[in-house]
């Protein structure tokens with residue numbers, strides 16, 4: 577009697593565990609993606625990495641987020657362009673993303689020091705969110721050396737005369 581109860585219990589567990597585990601991991605994934613979307617909004621990634629986001633006061637539809645921008649940022653460092661994060665993240669594993677984000681240093685106006693300090697679960701949530709978006713858009717223009725005039729629209733940082 578004990579033996580057969582145990583058997584029934586085991587069969588029951590085998591039948592229910594895998595689907596419960598799957599449901600858990602699916603909802604955890606969705607929660608992580610939602611957290612990543614929130615972090616992207618709150619830490620301002622869209623302001624530079626989504627074309628038109630700042631001028632439209634944040635009303636660009638999510639389908640167009642994080643595909644980089646052709647708007648240049650010019651200063652003593654030359655001219656930089658916020659990259660297409662969907663393409664960028666699609667070319668690396670989650671662990672590579674974590675190590676890049678935790679150690680990267682980029683030119684202005686990328687606030688890389690903030691990302692270096694982001695806690696790992698949040699960095700992973702960013703990855704989960706970015707990878708949940710379709711890989712789309714073109715690569716941003718390549719950065720230009722100081723003294724080269726961009727062919728795109730650009731912001732310019734003007735230093736005062738000494």
Ligand code: HEC
Nearest residue numbers: 619620621623624656657658659680682683684685686719
């Ligand atoms: C104020 C504008 C601005 C904001 C805000 C911003 N970025 Fe950037 N980001 C840039 C620019 C410009 C570059 C290109 C820098 C370069 O060419 O050196 C860049 C580059 C990057 C790179 C590539 C770095 C490398 O080593 O090649 C990553 C990854 C990145 N940004 C992620 C993010 C994420 C994630 C956020 C939000 C947390 C964010 N950025 C917010 C402007 C910005």
